Amino acid sequence: MLDIIVTNLPALQVVVPLVAAPVCAMLGRGDRSWAFATLVSFLTFAISVSLFVAAYGGEPISYEMGGWAPPIGIEYRIDVLNAFVLMIVSGIAALVMPYARRSVASEIPAERQAFFYTAFLLCLTGLLGVTITGDAFNVFVFLEISSLSTYALVASGAWRNKRALTAAYNYLIMGTVGATFFVIGIGMLYMITGTLNMADLAVRIAEHGDSRTLRMGFVFIFIGIGLKLAMFPLHLWLPNAYSFAPSAVTSFIAATATKVAVYVLLRFMFTVFGFDYAFQASTLENVLLPVAIVAMFAASLVAIFQDDLKRMLAYSSIAQIGYMLLGLAFLTHTGLVATIVHLFNHAVTKGALFMVAGCFVLSAGTSSISSLRGVGRDMPWTTAAFVAGGLSLIGLPLTVGFISKWYLVQASLELGWWPVALLIMGSSLLAVIYVWRVVEAAYLQPAPEGVIRREAPLSMLVPAWILVGLSIWFGIDASLTTTAASRAADTLIGSSQILWQE
Amino acid sequence: MKHHSILRVVSKLLIPPIILYALYVQWHGDYGPGGGFQAGVVFAVAFILYALVYGVDEMMRILPPRLLHALAGIGVLIYAGTGVVTMLLGENFLGYNVLAHDPKHGQEWGIIVVELGVGITVASVMMSIFIAFACHNPPIKDEEW
Numbered sequence: 001m002l003d004i005i006v007t008n009l010p011a012l013q014v015v016v017p018l019v020a021a022p023v024c025a026m027l028g029r030g031d032r033s034w035a036f037a038t039l040v041s042f043l044t045f046a047i048s049v050s051l052f053v054a055a056y057g058g059e060p061i062s063y064e065m066g067g068w069a070p071p072i073g074i075e076y077r078i079d080v081l082n083a084f085v086l087m088i089v090s091g092i093a094a095l096v097m098p099y100a101r102r103s104v105a106s107e108i109p110a111e112r113q114a115f116f117y118t119a120f121l122l123c124l125t126g127l128l129g130v131t132i133t134g135d136a137f138n139v140f141v142f143l144e145i146s147s148l149s150t151y152a153l154v155a156s157g158a159w160r161n162k163r164a165l166t167a168a169y170n171y172l173i174m175g176t177v178g179a180t181f182f183v184i185g186i187g188m189l190y191m192i193t194g195t196l197n198m199a200d201l202a203v204r205i206a207e208h209g210d211s212r213t214l215r216m217g218f219v220f221i222f223i224g225i226g227l228k229l230a231m232f233p234l235h236l237w238l239p240n241a242y243s244f245a246p247s248a249v250t251s252f253i254a255a256t257a258t259k260v261a262v263y264v265l266l267r268f269m270f271t272v273f274g275f276d277y278a279f280q281a282s283t284l285e286n287v288l289l290p291v292a293i294v295a296m297f298a299a300s301l302v303a304i305f306q307d308d309l310k311r312m313l314a315y316s317s318i319a320q321i322g323y324m325l326l327g328l329a330f331l332t333h334t335g336l337v338a339t340i341v342h343l344f345n346h347a348v349t350k351g352a353l354f355m356v357a358g359c360f361v362l363s364a365g366t367s368s369i370s371s372l373r374g375v376g377r378d379m380p381w382t383t384a385a386f387v388a389g390g391l392s393l394i395g396l397p398l399t400v401g402f403i404s405k406w407y408l409v410q411a412s413l414e415l416g417w418w419p420v421a422l423l424i425m426g427s428s429l430l431a432v433i434y435v436w437r438v439v440e441a442a443y444l445q446p447a448p449e450g451v452i453r454r455e456a457p458l459s460m461l462v463p464a465w466i467l468v469g470l471s472i473w474f475g476i477d478a479s480l481t482t483t484a485a486s487r488a489a490d491t492l493i494g495s496s497q498i499l500w501q502e
Numbered sequence: 503m504k505h506h507s508i509l510r511v512v513s514k515l516l517i518p519p520i521i522l523y524a525l526y527v528q529w530h531g532d533y534g535p536g537g538g539f540q541a542g543v544v545f546a547v548a549f550i551l552y553a554l555v556y557g558v559d560e561m562m563r564i565l566p567p568r569l570l571h572a573l574a575g576i577g578v579l580i581y582a583g584t585g586v587v588t589m590l591l592g593e594n595f596l597g598y599n600v601l602a603h604d605p606k607h608g609q610e611w612g613i614i615v616v617e618l619g620v621g622i623t624v625a626s627v628m629m630s631i632f633i634a635f636a637c638h639n640p641p642i643k644d645e646e647w
Contacts, residue, residue, distance in 0.1 A: 011585070021578070025571065026572055066594060067599060
């Protein structure tokens, strides 16, 4: 039995939450479905940890779906990079689920909770599937599974605020456009190469050489994923979706969905398109680099002027995605390490911050910053978690945010792009401003009269503090994350055919 | 719709062949054009036609939304369960070869069971969506935005 489980671990990673989703819907109302979904999220985390341990050693793990050998059949292919992302996604899910019980109970009617957890598990299935698969079309299918369930999850914020419905609809339109672009791009690649397996695509594209169809495919995939990951001018769906979704959903998707999209971008840029160094590099340098820098500043500036805490954090997420894209645009080993390590660092930081925002929503009934005056005295633990997470967002030493920025600055200095290094530090100052606004309101301003705010329940505080603890732990000793990121960058570079700047 | 005798008679004549055709598409999906998706949609159309002519309430007497939601889940479970069974029998996920005494029959049986799951899910989801739209709540008031 154990033997069967071990050989089928890659399939189980996706199948366990997939099978659990309909079962969860049938369990009926309330705590039963929650307990079941939580158990499943722990199980998937355990699976992804064992996959990471297996992949960390070196050789990628390959699993053939239905016994059909790749490139004909669908292949699940796990190397250090996607094992790392799998662990982020399932780890965040395993922390959000215990947190979700109280938060969801207050935001969603009891008879709908079973469906809520079903959609949550489906979203988890989709995100894990996107990450684990080695088949380009399979990426699209799982991307749609995760996106469709995310639309439903965002819309379920409508019991708190009806505007969640328009936010979800907006996200649906933008997300569908993104998915369509993505699948058109894959269609073009299929037209040229006749294959959908990523490793096979890479080889055949290299043999085929450059062509206009290939470039069009590249651009379609780039824009399609850009929409999914809220790349700066394509980010308009994100602020509303994040601020009106139920708190547990926001902390889950903010920490995972965009990270998975960044992973897909990395995979396609470097593993699949190894075809034309000049075109790829010029796109990254002339399009992605400016876009990333504008995102860092514009989104941070907008964040400063937001009154709603969740909305402010959403804009800050767009800025943080700018950092990830910046690391990618450097096209060096250090830059890639920065991007990959920031996937983890931002997931931990933003997950914690959105959990804190959810605690405020539960206790104070709102996440508006002006109504959080004096909350530092009423909810000391929650507010302290916000401060710790905020410091990591700014990038203070001894937090994970510092590690990411350190690698980013190092990568830009390696290339001699010192203005970029200055810009990275400059944008951190903007983060200081918007984090400080909340800290000032929470600690320095008097509480409004007659408002009673209780400290958030332990089931919500503990997951938030675990994430804060992780963000400090890996800020002090980053050897595990950076070694994993460095190995992942090595695999990406090793699998790509382009010439690398040394 | 009481006075529309033609519609009532024609739809009563049409519904049995539609269901029969759906079952044909379903069970011949393994070696002809067709399969669970198409069959599920055709099957659902029979019930949706009935609901259009005789009213949604009449349809919900046989197929209440709760049952449809459960069926949608059961279809997925049939599909994924086949995969789990093949894993337990020592193959990869959805590796049908081990389902019968020889690989050819295994593949045939596997695809039939999996397509049955697809058909059940597609049909019940189609009908659920129809019911959701047909019995939707009054639109949101202006002041709620």
